[in-house]
Amino acid sequence: MxxxxxxxxxxxxxxxxxxxxxxxxxxxxxxxxxxxxxxxxxxxxxxxxxxxxxxxxxxxxxxxxxxxxxxxxxxxxxxxxPTLDLRAVIGIAGVIVVTALVFIAARNGITYNTNGFHATAVGSASDPYHTFKFPQDAVNNAGNVQTVAGQLFTNYLLPFEITSMLLLVAAIGAVYLTRRSSR
Amino acid sequence: MLNPNLFPYLLGLAAFLFTVGAMGVLIRRNPIVVFMCIELMLNAGNVALVAYGRFLNSEEGQIFAFMVIVVAAAEVVVGLALITQIFRLGRELDVDDLSEMKE
Missing domain, CATH: 1.20.120.1200 (NADH-ubiquinone/plastoquinone oxidoreductase chain 6, subunit NuoJ)
Structure with missing residues:
Protein backbone atom coordinates (compact mmCIF):
# COMPACT_ATOMS: atom_id res chain seq x y z
CA MET A 1 0.00 0.00 0.00
CA PRO A 82 13.75 27.59 -21.26
CA THR A 83 17.16 28.92 -20.39
CA LEU A 84 18.51 28.77 -16.88
CA ASP A 85 18.33 32.48 -16.24
CA LEU A 86 17.64 34.27 -12.97
CA ARG A 87 13.87 33.90 -13.40
CA ALA A 88 14.11 30.12 -13.80
CA VAL A 89 16.43 29.80 -10.81
CA ILE A 90 14.05 31.80 -8.64
CA GLY A 91 11.17 29.64 -9.88
CA ILE A 92 12.94 26.37 -9.06
CA ALA A 93 13.93 27.72 -5.66
CA GLY A 94 10.30 28.76 -5.05
CA VAL A 95 9.02 25.28 -5.90
CA ILE A 96 11.51 23.62 -3.58
CA VAL A 97 11.02 26.06 -0.70
CA VAL A 98 7.21 26.01 -0.77
CA THR A 99 7.05 22.21 -1.05
CA ALA A 100 9.53 21.77 1.78
CA LEU A 101 7.73 24.28 4.01
CA VAL A 102 4.34 22.61 3.48
CA PHE A 103 5.86 19.17 4.05
CA ILE A 104 7.59 20.21 7.27
CA ALA A 105 4.48 22.00 8.52
CA ALA A 106 2.30 18.95 7.84
CA ARG A 107 4.84 16.62 9.39
CA ASN A 108 4.95 18.66 12.57
CA GLY A 109 1.19 18.66 12.81
CA ILE A 110 0.81 22.38 12.25
CA THR A 111 -1.79 22.02 9.53
CA TYR A 112 -3.70 19.27 11.18
CA ASN A 113 -3.90 17.68 14.61
CA THR A 114 -2.87 14.03 14.59
CA ASN A 115 -4.86 13.45 17.77
CA GLY A 116 -7.95 14.20 15.74
CA PHE A 117 -8.07 10.83 13.99
CA HIS A 118 -11.51 9.33 14.41
CA ALA A 119 -12.26 12.04 16.92
CA THR A 120 -14.91 13.82 14.90
CA ALA A 121 -18.02 11.88 14.08
CA VAL A 122 -18.98 12.07 10.46
CA GLY A 123 -21.45 14.79 9.81
CA SER A 124 -21.28 16.29 13.28
CA ALA A 125 -19.74 19.62 12.34
CA SER A 126 -21.03 19.63 8.79
CA ASP A 127 -24.59 18.79 9.69
CA PRO A 128 -25.86 21.03 12.45
CA TYR A 129 -29.46 20.15 11.71
CA HIS A 130 -28.94 16.39 12.10
CA THR A 131 -30.62 15.67 8.84
CA PHE A 132 -28.05 13.08 7.91
CA LYS A 133 -26.40 10.63 10.28
CA PHE A 134 -23.77 8.12 9.34
CA PRO A 135 -22.09 5.47 11.41
CA GLN A 136 -18.74 6.51 12.82
CA ASP A 137 -16.59 4.77 10.25
CA ALA A 138 -18.91 4.85 7.26
CA VAL A 139 -16.64 7.21 5.38
CA ASN A 140 -13.60 5.03 5.87
CA ASN A 141 -15.25 1.80 4.82
CA ALA A 142 -14.64 0.75 1.26
CA GLY A 143 -17.07 2.52 -0.98
CA ASN A 144 -18.38 5.78 0.42
CA VAL A 145 -20.11 6.88 -2.76
CA GLN A 146 -23.47 6.63 -1.05
CA THR A 147 -22.47 8.84 1.87
CA VAL A 148 -20.98 11.40 -0.50
CA ALA A 149 -24.16 11.42 -2.56
CA GLY A 150 -26.21 11.74 0.61
CA GLN A 151 -24.32 14.85 1.62
CA LEU A 152 -24.27 16.24 -1.91
CA PHE A 153 -28.02 16.01 -2.37
CA THR A 154 -29.06 17.22 1.07
CA ASN A 155 -26.67 19.64 2.74
CA TYR A 156 -24.95 20.75 -0.45
CA LEU A 157 -27.90 20.74 -2.81
CA LEU A 158 -27.80 24.48 -3.50
CA PRO A 159 -24.09 24.59 -4.42
CA PHE A 160 -24.66 21.53 -6.59
CA GLU A 161 -27.46 23.26 -8.48
CA ILE A 162 -25.35 26.40 -8.85
CA THR A 163 -22.59 24.34 -10.52
CA SER A 164 -25.16 23.17 -13.08
CA MET A 165 -25.94 26.82 -13.78
CA LEU A 166 -22.21 27.45 -14.14
CA LEU A 167 -21.88 24.66 -16.70
CA LEU A 168 -24.81 26.08 -18.66
CA VAL A 169 -23.26 29.56 -18.65
CA ALA A 170 -19.91 28.09 -19.78
CA ALA A 171 -21.54 26.21 -22.65
CA ILE A 172 -23.42 29.31 -23.80
CA GLY A 173 -20.26 31.38 -23.47
CA ALA A 174 -18.23 28.94 -25.55
CA VAL A 175 -20.87 28.88 -28.28
CA TYR A 176 -21.03 32.68 -28.24
CA LEU A 177 -17.26 33.06 -28.41
CA THR A 178 -16.69 30.63 -31.26
CA ARG A 179 -19.58 31.70 -33.49
CA ARG A 180 -18.84 33.08 -36.92
CA SER A 181 -18.93 36.82 -36.49
CA SER A 182 -21.31 38.55 -38.87
CA ARG A 183 -19.67 41.90 -38.79
CA MET B 1 -6.70 2.44 8.70
CA LEU B 2 -4.43 4.51 6.54
CA ASN B 3 -0.96 5.25 7.80
CA PRO B 4 -1.01 8.79 9.28
CA ASN B 5 2.60 9.33 8.23
CA LEU B 6 1.43 9.48 4.62
CA PHE B 7 -0.37 12.77 5.18
CA PRO B 8 2.68 15.08 4.92
CA TYR B 9 3.65 13.44 1.64
CA LEU B 10 0.19 13.99 0.18
CA LEU B 11 0.20 17.63 1.23
CA GLY B 12 3.76 17.96 -0.07
CA LEU B 13 2.61 16.56 -3.42
CA ALA B 14 -0.23 19.08 -3.49
CA ALA B 15 2.18 21.95 -2.75
CA PHE B 16 4.62 20.67 -5.37
CA LEU B 17 1.95 20.40 -8.07
CA PHE B 18 0.62 23.85 -7.23
CA THR B 19 3.99 25.57 -7.33
CA VAL B 20 5.03 23.75 -10.50
CA GLY B 21 1.76 24.86 -12.11
CA ALA B 22 2.29 28.43 -10.94
CA MET B 23 5.82 28.40 -12.34
CA GLY B 24 4.47 27.10 -15.64
CA VAL B 25 1.93 29.91 -15.80
CA LEU B 26 4.71 32.44 -15.20
CA ILE B 27 7.38 30.95 -17.47
CA ARG B 28 5.59 29.36 -20.44
CA ARG B 29 4.38 31.56 -23.29
CA ASN B 30 2.02 29.21 -25.11
CA PRO B 31 -1.54 29.89 -23.84
CA ILE B 32 -2.54 26.23 -24.24
CA VAL B 33 0.28 25.16 -21.91
CA VAL B 34 -0.68 27.98 -19.54
CA PHE B 35 -4.18 26.50 -19.34
CA MET B 36 -2.72 23.06 -18.67
CA CYS B 37 -0.72 24.54 -15.82
CA ILE B 38 -3.90 26.08 -14.39
CA GLU B 39 -5.45 22.59 -14.52
CA LEU B 40 -2.40 21.36 -12.64
CA MET B 41 -2.95 23.94 -9.91
CA LEU B 42 -6.63 23.05 -9.58
CA ASN B 43 -5.72 19.37 -9.35
CA ALA B 44 -3.24 20.19 -6.60
CA GLY B 45 -6.06 21.81 -4.65
CA ASN B 46 -8.16 18.68 -5.17
CA VAL B 47 -5.39 16.48 -3.79
CA ALA B 48 -5.18 18.60 -0.64
CA LEU B 49 -8.97 18.61 -0.23
CA VAL B 50 -9.32 14.84 -0.62
CA ALA B 51 -6.36 14.17 1.67
CA TYR B 52 -7.77 16.40 4.39
CA GLY B 53 -11.20 14.84 3.98
CA ARG B 54 -9.72 11.36 4.25
CA PHE B 55 -7.72 12.08 7.37
CA LEU B 56 -10.43 14.08 9.10
CA ASN B 57 -13.16 11.50 8.43
CA SER B 58 -15.34 13.77 6.39
CA GLU B 59 -16.82 13.75 2.90
CA GLU B 60 -16.79 17.51 2.56
CA GLY B 61 -13.35 17.37 0.99
CA GLN B 62 -14.63 15.14 -1.77
CA ILE B 63 -17.73 17.26 -2.34
CA PHE B 64 -15.70 20.42 -2.62
CA ALA B 65 -13.19 18.71 -4.91
CA PHE B 66 -16.12 17.73 -7.11
CA MET B 67 -17.16 21.40 -7.31
CA VAL B 68 -13.59 22.33 -8.21
CA ILE B 69 -13.58 19.77 -11.05
CA VAL B 70 -16.80 21.24 -12.43
CA VAL B 71 -15.37 24.76 -12.28
CA ALA B 72 -12.19 23.54 -14.00
CA ALA B 73 -14.19 21.98 -16.81
CA ALA B 74 -16.17 25.19 -17.33
CA GLU B 75 -12.97 27.25 -17.26
CA VAL B 76 -11.28 25.04 -19.85
CA VAL B 77 -14.27 25.27 -22.21
CA VAL B 78 -14.32 29.08 -22.14
CA GLY B 79 -10.52 29.36 -22.23
CA LEU B 80 -10.08 27.12 -25.25
CA ALA B 81 -12.90 28.94 -27.02
CA LEU B 82 -10.96 32.17 -26.43
CA ILE B 83 -7.75 30.60 -27.75
CA THR B 84 -9.39 29.38 -30.96
CA GLN B 85 -10.90 32.82 -31.41
CA ILE B 86 -7.52 34.49 -30.95
CA PHE B 87 -6.04 32.05 -33.47
CA ARG B 88 -8.82 32.82 -35.94
CA LEU B 89 -7.98 36.51 -35.71
CA GLY B 90 -4.56 35.61 -37.06
CA ARG B 91 -2.63 36.40 -33.92
CA GLU B 92 0.41 34.51 -32.78
CA LEU B 93 -0.17 32.03 -29.95
CA ASP B 94 1.97 33.85 -27.41
CA VAL B 95 0.65 35.27 -24.17
CA ASP B 96 3.24 38.04 -24.19
CA ASP B 97 1.71 39.38 -27.40
CA LEU B 98 -1.81 39.29 -25.97
CA SER B 99 -1.38 41.88 -23.28
CA GLU B 100 -4.51 43.75 -24.33
CA MET B 101 -7.90 42.08 -24.89
CA LYS B 102 -9.42 44.59 -27.28
CA GLU B 103 -11.79 43.89 -30.20
Whole structure:
Protein backbone atom coordinates (compact mmCIF):
# COMPACT_ATOMS: atom_id res chain seq x y z
CA MET A 1 0.00 0.00 0.00
CA UNK A 2 2.73 2.44 0.99
CA UNK A 3 4.79 1.39 -2.01
CA UNK A 4 1.82 2.07 -4.26
CA UNK A 5 1.44 5.52 -2.71
CA UNK A 6 5.13 6.24 -3.27
CA UNK A 7 4.99 5.16 -6.92
CA UNK A 8 1.85 7.17 -7.61
CA UNK A 9 3.15 10.30 -5.90
CA UNK A 10 6.50 10.07 -7.72
CA UNK A 11 4.88 9.55 -11.13
CA UNK A 12 2.45 12.43 -10.56
CA UNK A 13 5.30 14.76 -9.61
CA UNK A 14 7.52 13.75 -12.55
CA UNK A 15 4.72 14.02 -15.10
CA UNK A 16 3.74 17.43 -13.67
CA UNK A 17 7.29 18.55 -14.39
CA UNK A 18 6.83 17.13 -17.87
CA UNK A 19 3.78 19.34 -18.42
CA UNK A 20 5.80 22.47 -17.68
CA UNK A 21 9.13 21.55 -19.24
CA UNK A 22 8.10 19.89 -22.52
CA UNK A 23 8.89 21.97 -25.57
CA UNK A 24 6.18 20.43 -27.73
CA UNK A 25 2.65 21.26 -26.64
CA UNK A 26 1.41 17.75 -27.44
CA UNK A 27 3.96 16.27 -25.01
CA UNK A 28 2.64 18.62 -22.34
CA UNK A 29 -0.87 17.35 -23.01
CA UNK A 30 0.25 13.71 -22.80
CA UNK A 31 2.10 14.41 -19.55
CA UNK A 32 -1.12 15.95 -18.25
CA UNK A 33 -2.92 12.68 -19.06
CA UNK A 34 -0.41 10.81 -16.90
CA UNK A 35 -0.71 13.37 -14.09
CA UNK A 36 -4.49 13.27 -13.90
CA UNK A 37 -4.51 9.47 -14.17
CA UNK A 38 -2.07 9.18 -11.28
CA UNK A 39 -4.18 11.59 -9.25
CA UNK A 40 -7.21 9.41 -10.02
CA UNK A 41 -5.35 6.41 -8.60
CA UNK A 42 -4.43 8.54 -5.60
CA UNK A 43 -8.10 9.40 -5.06
CA UNK A 44 -8.94 5.68 -5.21
CA UNK A 45 -6.26 4.95 -2.62
CA UNK A 46 -7.72 7.70 -0.45
CA UNK A 47 -11.18 6.09 -0.56
CA UNK A 48 -12.69 8.68 -2.87
CA UNK A 49 -14.19 6.30 -5.39
CA UNK A 50 -16.64 8.81 -6.80
CA UNK A 51 -13.88 11.33 -7.43
CA UNK A 52 -11.77 8.60 -9.02
CA UNK A 53 -14.48 8.03 -11.62
CA UNK A 54 -15.13 11.74 -12.08
CA UNK A 55 -11.43 12.46 -12.47
CA UNK A 56 -11.03 9.81 -15.15
CA UNK A 57 -14.21 10.73 -17.03
CA UNK A 58 -13.95 14.52 -16.90
CA UNK A 59 -10.19 15.13 -16.86
CA UNK A 60 -8.67 12.23 -18.77
CA UNK A 61 -11.78 11.76 -20.88
CA UNK A 62 -12.98 15.25 -21.64
CA UNK A 63 -10.59 18.04 -20.65
CA UNK A 64 -7.37 16.51 -21.94
CA UNK A 65 -9.06 15.29 -25.11
CA UNK A 66 -10.21 18.89 -25.63
CA UNK A 67 -6.62 20.03 -25.13
CA UNK A 68 -5.28 17.48 -27.61
CA UNK A 69 -7.99 18.45 -30.07
CA UNK A 70 -7.07 22.13 -29.82
CA UNK A 71 -3.35 21.32 -30.14
CA UNK A 72 -4.07 19.29 -33.27
CA UNK A 73 -6.26 22.06 -34.64
CA UNK A 74 -3.91 24.96 -34.01
CA UNK A 75 -0.56 23.05 -34.22
CA UNK A 76 1.45 25.62 -32.24
CA UNK A 77 5.20 25.82 -32.79
CA UNK A 78 7.61 24.32 -30.32
CA UNK A 79 8.94 26.81 -27.82
CA UNK A 80 12.59 27.44 -27.21
CA UNK A 81 14.01 25.43 -24.40
CA PRO A 82 13.75 27.59 -21.26
CA THR A 83 17.16 28.92 -20.39
CA LEU A 84 18.51 28.77 -16.88
CA ASP A 85 18.33 32.48 -16.24
CA LEU A 86 17.64 34.27 -12.97
CA ARG A 87 13.87 33.90 -13.40
CA ALA A 88 14.11 30.12 -13.80
CA VAL A 89 16.43 29.80 -10.81
CA ILE A 90 14.05 31.80 -8.64
CA GLY A 91 11.17 29.64 -9.88
CA ILE A 92 12.94 26.37 -9.06
CA ALA A 93 13.93 27.72 -5.66
CA GLY A 94 10.30 28.76 -5.05
CA VAL A 95 9.02 25.28 -5.90
CA ILE A 96 11.51 23.62 -3.58
CA VAL A 97 11.02 26.06 -0.70
CA VAL A 98 7.21 26.01 -0.77
CA THR A 99 7.05 22.21 -1.05
CA ALA A 100 9.53 21.77 1.78
CA LEU A 101 7.73 24.28 4.01
CA VAL A 102 4.34 22.61 3.48
CA PHE A 103 5.86 19.17 4.05
CA ILE A 104 7.59 20.21 7.27
CA ALA A 105 4.48 22.00 8.52
CA ALA A 106 2.30 18.95 7.84
CA ARG A 107 4.84 16.62 9.39
CA ASN A 108 4.95 18.66 12.57
CA GLY A 109 1.19 18.66 12.81
CA ILE A 110 0.81 22.38 12.25
CA THR A 111 -1.79 22.02 9.53
CA TYR A 112 -3.70 19.27 11.18
CA ASN A 113 -3.90 17.68 14.61
CA THR A 114 -2.87 14.03 14.59
CA ASN A 115 -4.86 13.45 17.77
CA GLY A 116 -7.95 14.20 15.74
CA PHE A 117 -8.07 10.83 13.99
CA HIS A 118 -11.51 9.33 14.41
CA ALA A 119 -12.26 12.04 16.92
CA THR A 120 -14.91 13.82 14.90
CA ALA A 121 -18.02 11.88 14.08
CA VAL A 122 -18.98 12.07 10.46
CA GLY A 123 -21.45 14.79 9.81
CA SER A 124 -21.28 16.29 13.28
CA ALA A 125 -19.74 19.62 12.34
CA SER A 126 -21.03 19.63 8.79
CA ASP A 127 -24.59 18.79 9.69
CA PRO A 128 -25.86 21.03 12.45
CA TYR A 129 -29.46 20.15 11.71
CA HIS A 130 -28.94 16.39 12.10
CA THR A 131 -30.62 15.67 8.84
CA PHE A 132 -28.05 13.08 7.91
CA LYS A 133 -26.40 10.63 10.28
CA PHE A 134 -23.77 8.12 9.34
CA PRO A 135 -22.09 5.47 11.41
CA GLN A 136 -18.74 6.51 12.82
CA ASP A 137 -16.59 4.77 10.25
CA ALA A 138 -18.91 4.85 7.26
CA VAL A 139 -16.64 7.21 5.38
CA ASN A 140 -13.60 5.03 5.87
CA ASN A 141 -15.25 1.80 4.82
CA ALA A 142 -14.64 0.75 1.26
CA GLY A 143 -17.07 2.52 -0.98
CA ASN A 144 -18.38 5.78 0.42
CA VAL A 145 -20.11 6.88 -2.76
CA GLN A 146 -23.47 6.63 -1.05
CA THR A 147 -22.47 8.84 1.87
CA VAL A 148 -20.98 11.40 -0.50
CA ALA A 149 -24.16 11.42 -2.56
CA GLY A 150 -26.21 11.74 0.61
CA GLN A 151 -24.32 14.85 1.62
CA LEU A 152 -24.27 16.24 -1.91
CA PHE A 153 -28.02 16.01 -2.37
CA THR A 154 -29.06 17.22 1.07
CA ASN A 155 -26.67 19.64 2.74
CA TYR A 156 -24.95 20.75 -0.45
CA LEU A 157 -27.90 20.74 -2.81
CA LEU A 158 -27.80 24.48 -3.50
CA PRO A 159 -24.09 24.59 -4.42
CA PHE A 160 -24.66 21.53 -6.59
CA GLU A 161 -27.46 23.26 -8.48
CA ILE A 162 -25.35 26.40 -8.85
CA THR A 163 -22.59 24.34 -10.52
CA SER A 164 -25.16 23.17 -13.08
CA MET A 165 -25.94 26.82 -13.78
CA LEU A 166 -22.21 27.45 -14.14
CA LEU A 167 -21.88 24.66 -16.70
CA LEU A 168 -24.81 26.08 -18.66
CA VAL A 169 -23.26 29.56 -18.65
CA ALA A 170 -19.91 28.09 -19.78
CA ALA A 171 -21.54 26.21 -22.65
CA ILE A 172 -23.42 29.31 -23.80
CA GLY A 173 -20.26 31.38 -23.47
CA ALA A 174 -18.23 28.94 -25.55
CA VAL A 175 -20.87 28.88 -28.28
CA TYR A 176 -21.03 32.68 -28.24
CA LEU A 177 -17.26 33.06 -28.41
CA THR A 178 -16.69 30.63 -31.26
CA ARG A 179 -19.58 31.70 -33.49
CA ARG A 180 -18.84 33.08 -36.92
CA SER A 181 -18.93 36.82 -36.49
CA SER A 182 -21.31 38.55 -38.87
CA ARG A 183 -19.67 41.90 -38.79
CA MET B 1 -6.70 2.44 8.70
CA LEU B 2 -4.43 4.51 6.54
CA ASN B 3 -0.96 5.25 7.80
CA PRO B 4 -1.01 8.79 9.28
CA ASN B 5 2.60 9.33 8.23
CA LEU B 6 1.43 9.48 4.62
CA PHE B 7 -0.37 12.77 5.18
CA PRO B 8 2.68 15.08 4.92
CA TYR B 9 3.65 13.44 1.64
CA LEU B 10 0.19 13.99 0.18
CA LEU B 11 0.20 17.63 1.23
CA GLY B 12 3.76 17.96 -0.07
CA LEU B 13 2.61 16.56 -3.42
CA ALA B 14 -0.23 19.08 -3.49
CA ALA B 15 2.18 21.95 -2.75
CA PHE B 16 4.62 20.67 -5.37
CA LEU B 17 1.95 20.40 -8.07
CA PHE B 18 0.62 23.85 -7.23
CA THR B 19 3.99 25.57 -7.33
CA VAL B 20 5.03 23.75 -10.50
CA GLY B 21 1.76 24.86 -12.11
CA ALA B 22 2.29 28.43 -10.94
CA MET B 23 5.82 28.40 -12.34
CA GLY B 24 4.47 27.10 -15.64
CA VAL B 25 1.93 29.91 -15.80
CA LEU B 26 4.71 32.44 -15.20
CA ILE B 27 7.38 30.95 -17.47
CA ARG B 28 5.59 29.36 -20.44
CA ARG B 29 4.38 31.56 -23.29
CA ASN B 30 2.02 29.21 -25.11
CA PRO B 31 -1.54 29.89 -23.84
CA ILE B 32 -2.54 26.23 -24.24
CA VAL B 33 0.28 25.16 -21.91
CA VAL B 34 -0.68 27.98 -19.54
CA PHE B 35 -4.18 26.50 -19.34
CA MET B 36 -2.72 23.06 -18.67
CA CYS B 37 -0.72 24.54 -15.82
CA ILE B 38 -3.90 26.08 -14.39
CA GLU B 39 -5.45 22.59 -14.52
CA LEU B 40 -2.40 21.36 -12.64
CA MET B 41 -2.95 23.94 -9.91
CA LEU B 42 -6.63 23.05 -9.58
CA ASN B 43 -5.72 19.37 -9.35
CA ALA B 44 -3.24 20.19 -6.60
CA GLY B 45 -6.06 21.81 -4.65
CA ASN B 46 -8.16 18.68 -5.17
CA VAL B 47 -5.39 16.48 -3.79
CA ALA B 48 -5.18 18.60 -0.64
CA LEU B 49 -8.97 18.61 -0.23
CA VAL B 50 -9.32 14.84 -0.62
CA ALA B 51 -6.36 14.17 1.67
CA TYR B 52 -7.77 16.40 4.39
CA GLY B 53 -11.20 14.84 3.98
CA ARG B 54 -9.72 11.36 4.25
CA PHE B 55 -7.72 12.08 7.37
CA LEU B 56 -10.43 14.08 9.10
CA ASN B 57 -13.16 11.50 8.43
CA SER B 58 -15.34 13.77 6.39
CA GLU B 59 -16.82 13.75 2.90
CA GLU B 60 -16.79 17.51 2.56
CA GLY B 61 -13.35 17.37 0.99
CA GLN B 62 -14.63 15.14 -1.77
CA ILE B 63 -17.73 17.26 -2.34
CA PHE B 64 -15.70 20.42 -2.62
CA ALA B 65 -13.19 18.71 -4.91
CA PHE B 66 -16.12 17.73 -7.11
CA MET B 67 -17.16 21.40 -7.31
CA VAL B 68 -13.59 22.33 -8.21
CA ILE B 69 -13.58 19.77 -11.05
CA VAL B 70 -16.80 21.24 -12.43
CA VAL B 71 -15.37 24.76 -12.28
CA ALA B 72 -12.19 23.54 -14.00
CA ALA B 73 -14.19 21.98 -16.81
CA ALA B 74 -16.17 25.19 -17.33
CA GLU B 75 -12.97 27.25 -17.26
CA VAL B 76 -11.28 25.04 -19.85
CA VAL B 77 -14.27 25.27 -22.21
CA VAL B 78 -14.32 29.08 -22.14
CA GLY B 79 -10.52 29.36 -22.23
CA LEU B 80 -10.08 27.12 -25.25
CA ALA B 81 -12.90 28.94 -27.02
CA LEU B 82 -10.96 32.17 -26.43
CA ILE B 83 -7.75 30.60 -27.75
CA THR B 84 -9.39 29.38 -30.96
CA GLN B 85 -10.90 32.82 -31.41
CA ILE B 86 -7.52 34.49 -30.95
CA PHE B 87 -6.04 32.05 -33.47
CA ARG B 88 -8.82 32.82 -35.94
CA LEU B 89 -7.98 36.51 -35.71
CA GLY B 90 -4.56 35.61 -37.06
CA ARG B 91 -2.63 36.40 -33.92
CA GLU B 92 0.41 34.51 -32.78
CA LEU B 93 -0.17 32.03 -29.95
CA ASP B 94 1.97 33.85 -27.41
CA VAL B 95 0.65 35.27 -24.17
CA ASP B 96 3.24 38.04 -24.19
CA ASP B 97 1.71 39.38 -27.40
CA LEU B 98 -1.81 39.29 -25.97
CA SER B 99 -1.38 41.88 -23.28
CA GLU B 100 -4.51 43.75 -24.33
CA MET B 101 -7.90 42.08 -24.89
CA LYS B 102 -9.42 44.59 -27.28
CA GLU B 103 -11.79 43.89 -30.20
Missing amino acids: TVLFAVVIALAAVSALGVVLSRQTIYSALSLVLTVSMLAVLFLLLNAQFLFAVQLIIYAGAVVVLFVFIVALLSPDAEDR
